Amino acid sequence: MPVTLIGTELGGRPNFLTAGWIARVNADPPMIAVAINRANASPEGIQKNKTFSVNLPTAAMLQVTDYCGLVSGKDTDKSGIFDIFRGVLTGAPMIQDCPLTIECYLTETVELPTHMLFIGEIVGGYANENVITGGKQDMKAIDPLLLTMPDNSYWTLGECAGKAWSVGKRLVRKK
């Protein structure tokens, strides 16, 4: 799973929670969903603000990214950890040091037994210039973090293995 930092505001202060239970869920308009444990502080902020941000940390941010998953916004002020910037939405602060960030408007909430699944429409996306080549992201420059459970390990991205919707073409039978 990808490692992200979910940005919200709690009592007017930026808060960031490490999250890996996240996926794109709709193409047009672009939407993303993230599942967050109800015990965390972020669900209240997301529901109140109706917004959230998704920030993709680079592997160099490993330690601080893990820290944001170790301590809760309920008893720890995480507002001073990162230099932030804002897009068009209120309540969705983004992290300057993250090479890719997006801001989302909450469109639907699915209440699950232990988690809240927040579905948001992406209204803005931001990338550092040095990770963009030919209008697309350079994944090796981004150097994202991945997470696996239950071994609870972070990983870096390996090698490019091929192009999607392409390498399988030789198996398509000619009609």
Next chain:
Amino acid sequence: MPVTLIGTELGGRPNFLTAGWIARVNADPPMIAVAINRANASPEGIQKNKTFSVNLPTAAMLQVTDYCGLVSGKDTDKSGIFDIFRGVLTGAPMIQDCPLTIECYLTETVELPTHMLFIGEIVGGYANENVITGGKQDMKAIDPLLLTMPDNSYWTLGECAGKAWSVGKRLVRKK
């Protein structure tokens, strides 16, 4: 995003669709959600059977995995591609060659503009013995595929970068 093959049955025949828009969404009971474009054949099968499987292909399966995303079950019979096995559910065939597979019972469907988000409870998980060490999965042995968009590239897993809920502990202030 992780690369998976979603298994269902269409007209009594196994069908597998490549999917990367997938994430865990609940801890207890364990639940997973996958978003599938409405234009595909799989949504009908999942809704009819109320089940689906999630199969994690190994990087050696790159070509056939991409193929399953290139052709639709609507006009191509994909039932003969893989050797399959079944768990406890009907309509959720799993792929023998995939080192990790799970079978899910559909608990909720969220209809989004272009995609259907299927939320399922995991009722069975299966792993090849040779990818399990000490009761947990050996990610390097699994050798999973990752996908990035919009550059549409497959990737392998890189190196272990640290332990989650651990490497950030040195930033936690003593009280």
